[in-house]
Amino acid sequence: MDPTLVLQxxxxxxxxxxxYSLMAVGLTLIFGVxxxxxxxxxxxxxxxxxxxxxxxxxxxxxxxxxFVACAAALxxxxxxxxxxxxxxxxxxxxxxxxxxxxxxxxxxxNLALVAFGPEPARVRSALSTATVWLGPVFVxxxxxVTFAVAVVLTLALxxxxxxxxxxxxVRAAADNTYGALVIGTDVRRVYxxxxxxxxxxVGAAGALVSPILPFQPATGLSLSVASFNIVIxxxxxxxxxxxxxxxxVSVAESLGAVFLKPSLKELFSFSLLIVILLFRPAGLFGKRx
Amino acid sequence: MMAPxxxxxxxxxxxxxxxAVKDLSLAVAEGEIVxxxxxxxxxxxxxxxxxxxxxxxxxxxxRFRGRSTLGLSPHELCALGMARxxxxxxxxxxxxxxxxxxxxxxxxxxxPRDAEARARAVLDELGLAAKSGQPAGSLTLAERKRLxxxxxxxxxxxxxxxxxxxxxxxxxxxxxxxEEVRAxxxxxxxxxxxxxxxxxxxxxxxxxxxxxxxxRIAEGRPQAVANDPKVVEAYLGxxxxxxxxx
Amino acid sequence: MGPxxxxxxxxxxxxxxxxxxxxxxxxxILIFFYGFLGQAWNIxxxxxxxxxxxxxxxxxxxxxxxxxxxxxxxxTPWIGMFIGGALAAVLGAIIAxxxxxxxxxxxxxxxxxxxxxxxCRILASNIDAIGGAxxxxxxxxxxxxxxxxxxxxxYYYVALALMMAATGVVAVIERRRFGIxxxxxxxxxxxxxALGVNTFKYKMLAMLVSSFLTGxxxxxYAYYLFSLQxxxxxxxxxSVEIIIRPIVGGAGTLLGPILGSFILTPLGELxxxxxxxxxxxxxxxxxxxxxxxxxxxFLPHGAYxxxxxxxxGRPRA
Numbered sequence: 058m059d060p061t062l063v064l065q066x067x068x069x070x071x072x073x074x075x076x077y078s079l080m081a082v083g084l085t086l087i088f089g090v091x092x093x094x095x096x097x098x099x100x101x102x103x104x105x106x107x108x109x110x111x112x113x114x115x116x117x118x119x120x121x122x123x124f125v126a127c128a129a130a131l132x133x134x135x136x137x138x139x140x141x142x143x144x145x146x147x148x149x150x151x152x153x154x155x156x157x158x159x160x161x162x163x164x165x166x167n168l169a170l171v172a173f174g175p176e177p178a179r180v181r182s183a184l185s186t187a188t189v190w191l192g193p194v195f196v197x198x199x200x201x202v203t204f205a206v207a208v209v210l211t212l213a214l215x216x217x218x219x220x221x222x223x224x225x226x227v228r229a230a231a232d233n234t235y236g237a238l239v240i241g242t243d244v245r246r247v248y249x250x251x252x253x254x255x256x257x258x259v260g261a262a263g264a265l266v267s268p269i270l271p272f273q274p275a276t277g278l279s280l281s282v283a284s285f286n287i288v289i290x291x292x293x294x295x296x297x298x299x300x301x302x303x304x305x306v307s308v309a310e311s312l313g314a315v316f317l318k319p320s321l322k323e324l325f326s327f328s329l330l331i332v333i334l335l336f337r338p339a340g341l342f343g344k345r346x
Numbered sequence: 347m348m349a350p351x352x353x354x355x356x357x358x359x360x361x362x363x364x365x366a367v368k369d370l371s372l373a374v375a376e377g378e379i380v381x382x383x384x385x386x387x388x389x390x391x392x393x394x395x396x397x398x399x400x401x402x403x404x405x406x407x408x409r410f411r412g413r414s415t416l417g418l419s420p421h422e423l424c425a426l427g428m429a430r431x432x433x434x435x436x437x438x439x440x441x442x443x444x445x446x447x448x449x450x451x452x453x454x455x456x457x458p459r460d461a462e463a464r465a466r467a468v469l470d471e472l473g474l475a476a477k478s479g480q481p482a483g484s485l486t487l488a489e490r491k492r493l494x495x496x497x498x499x500x501x502x503x504x505x506x507x508x509x510x511x512x513x514x515x516x517x518x519x520x521x522x523x524x525e526e527v528r529a530x531x532x533x534x535x536x537x538x539x540x541x542x543x544x545x546x547x548x549x550x551x552x553x554x555x556x557x558x559x560x561x562r563i564a565e566g567r568p569q570a571v572a573n574d575p576k577v578v579e580a581y582l583g584x585x586x587x588x589x590x591x592x
Numbered sequence: 593m594g595p596x597x598x599x600x601x602x603x604x605x606x607x608x609x610x611x612x613x614x615x616x617x618x619x620x621i622l623i624f625f626y627g628f629l630g631q632a633w634n635i636x637x638x639x640x641x642x643x644x645x646x647x648x649x650x651x652x653x654x655x656x657x658x659x660x661x662x663x664x665x666x667x668t669p670w671i672g673m674f675i676g677g678a679l680a681a682v683l684g685a686i687i688a689x690x691x692x693x694x695x696x697x698x699x700x701x702x703x704x705x706x707x708x709x710x711x712c713r714i715l716a717s718n719i720d721a722i723g724g725a726x727x728x729x730x731x732x733x734x735x736x737x738x739x740x741x742x743x744x745x746x747y748y749y750v751a752l753a754l755m756m757a758a759t760g761v762v763a764v765i766e767r768r769r770f771g772i773x774x775x776x777x778x779x780x781x782x783x784x785x786a787l788g789v790n791t792f793k794y795k796m797l798a799m800l801v802s803s804f805l806t807g808x809x810x811x812x813y814a815y816y817l818f819s820l821q822x823x824x825x826x827x828x829x830x831s832v833e834i835i836i837r838p839i840v841g842g843a844g845t846l847l848g849p850i851l852g853s854f855i856l857t858p859l860g861e862l863x864x865x866x867x868x869x870x871x872x873x874x875x876x877x878x879x880x881x882x883x884x885x886x887x888x889x890f891l892p893h894g895a896y897x898x899x900x901x902x903x904x905g906r907p908r909a
Contacts, residue, residue, distance in 0.1 A: 146888060160880075160885035164878050167875070167881065320718055323714050
């Protein structure tokens with residue numbers, strides 16, 4: 058076993074992990090506040106990628122700038138899904154919520170299939186070809202930038218949740234919906250903000266990852282699975298858990314890809330999911346926002 | 347002397363930092379009615395969970411009909427003759443009332459026709475026969491309380507654990523349910539009763555066990571317990587009890 | 593509805609192939625086949641309320657087993673289909689045991705079933721002995737002993753028989769203690785335990801029956817389409833096909849899956865052939881997604897209970 062190869066795997070996994078963290082923070086935010094699992098999370102992220110592709114090919118906008126627009130667009134999508142659909146069934150039995158979100162996932166994935174076709178796509182960025190050598194291993198500059206921006210965005214989200222009034226209300230509602238109702242919070246508005254921000258996370262994450270990850274409509278499922286792996290490991294609803302879990306799962310997948318042949322890489326993710334489900338810890342970092 | 351029907355000794359359960367039940371011992375003899383009372387949060391419902399197999403104790407033992415119930419699941423205990431009701435009622439809302447009761451009866455009558463006959467008999471007895479075709483979700487609070495009792499009764503228990511079946515009922519309804527519980531006991535079914543409605547416990551129970559902060563602070567005949575200073579003190583801090591011990 | 597009405601409906605279905613065109617017969621074959629799969633899923637997903645979104649795995653295991661036994665050992669698929677069903681039931685038992693022992697509910701159980709189906713898909717794609725990613729192709733002989741028929745109408749009757757058989761099984765279960773327990777487990781497991789119901793045992797049994805029947809369906813799939821590909825036969829889209837009919841028709845009702853199949857199969861087939869020609873493959877799945885959302889929002893118990901209420905019938909006790 059070549060130690061350089063392992064080191065390279067860890068490093069590229071870690072850098073990719075920034076995007077995973079951002080994606081998982083979005084999922085855990087939605088779950089923490091509403092107790093609704095966003096099955097369409099990966100598919101929403103794929104839409105972020107395709108929006109970046111459109112902005113790049115039609116408007117010549119670099120994805121490292123376009124991510125702001127993608128986040129805004131996905132915020133609107135998240136808001137619409139929450140206001141139009143999820144809002145009506147927040148108190149319904151869990152199966153109903155699961156089926157609804159499965160429906161949303163089906164629609165989003167196959168709309169992408171109809172609109173963009175099944176062929177893998179990739180977004181060009183000015184940074185795509187640049188690399189830097191760090192001792193024995195090399196780093197794509199694109200990966201580095203993706204990582205940096207994703208981490209900054211995650212930190213910004215923390216600041217939003219812990220330092221602003223709206224953010225504090227969201228966290229309070231996550232802790233105790235009933236209590237929030239009693240003190241007069243507009244819970245529907247909090248839900249809308251949470252779902253919107255959660256979706257905006259994958260909008261940005263999708264755009265940021267689009268120059269370094271070839272994607273197609275079916276990519277949504279593997280991203281969803283990765284998100285589930287991360288938030289279950291980190292503890293459903295835990296922001297810190299989602300952040301650290303994102304880095305962990307990304308490194309694990311990256312190492313898995315070093316040791317396994319490419320066609321078995323997915324096997325690793327799904328096997329990981331089964332193991333995590335069965336030995337589901339209470340989460341590495343508790344359960345609460 | 348014969349061993350009691352239910353014998354609980356040294357039972358303890360902790361949830362995180364909260365000692366919900368601490369070193370609890372109590373016994374119920376065959377045909378007896380025992381009341382389990384205490385202020386809110388005293389650990390009564392946790393004690394029920396431990397006795398009926400829904401929760402595993404940290405330490406202590408439960409013996410039912412002379413055998414240890416350690417590791418038995420709720421359905422096995424039910425088959426042995428222990429039935430419970432839930433404080434927060436859990437009807438099967440989409441099933442009809444008679445179906446609800448049949449679920450309890452099917453354990454001893456595998457043929458659905460026999461189970462239905464048994465269920466209808468129980469519904470008759472508890473005055474719910476007129477409602478048997480309705481979905482359980484459509485019942486009033488008082489009716490749901492009685493359905494909860496009917497289902498438990500349909501399992502043909504020798505020991506019935508009743509968790510606040512009277513709470514939320516008006517005076518007339520309470521009076522009626524007290525009579526029904528007495529009638530059930532009259533047929534030889536022992537009853538362990540958690541109740542906030544003091545008048546009901548006082549008139550039904552032959553013996554009362556008082557819990558506070560998970561511990562047994564008093565035990566004895568209703569009148570003696572009601573006059574116990576420790577009990578009075580425990581209840582003074584709890585404004586939720588409308589009627590102080592009579 | 594009285595028994596005479598049922599007999600009349602059955603007589604019509606038996607006589608139909610004599611008057612229908614080949615294309616319509618094909619649609620009916622798919623209606624029956626998906627009705628059969630939906631009915632099999634209904635036992636565990638509808639009556640018991642355990643949402644499996646991985647039932648495609650049982651179709652795949654059943655189909656691959658029968659096809660491999662026929663190709664490698666010359667065993668007739670008429671026997672192979674039961675061995676395939678048994679192996680599917682073994683997988684069902686593993687999934688159910690793990691899921692129920694470890695207390696996975698709702699969302700977690702859905703993920704477990706999806707993950708198992710995907711693991712099966714990836715494994716099948718990577719095992720060269722069973723055709724790898726390209727899958728298995730079955731040469732057409734037209735020999736009924738090989739589960740192959742020159743005449744479409746033979747498939748029609750086999751598919752109808754499968755659907756009737758599964759419906760018969762469910763009708764029997766519904767009347768027995770087993771079925772009555774399942775409907776209560778769906779509503780509240782803890783209350784069931786308190787009333788003496790061994791919920792683990794009955795959930796396991798439901799999954800066993802369901803996966804066995806679904807596995808039998810795999811043989812029909814293989815010998816009707818003459819090919820098995822890991823991505824289609826183990827894929828999530830097939831699992832969605834399986835669950836959507838009973839959900840739209842009425843999960844946990846005897847006729848829901850059949851009604852759902854009569855509604856959805858023609859829709860799915862028409863949009864597939866219409867849009868598929870233009871190269872747009874996902875349209876019927878978009879339609880399914882919209883339907884799922886609409887059913888949850890407007891008809892949470894499905895079409896069958898709605899129709900019985902509409903026509904003055906009383907829901908079953």
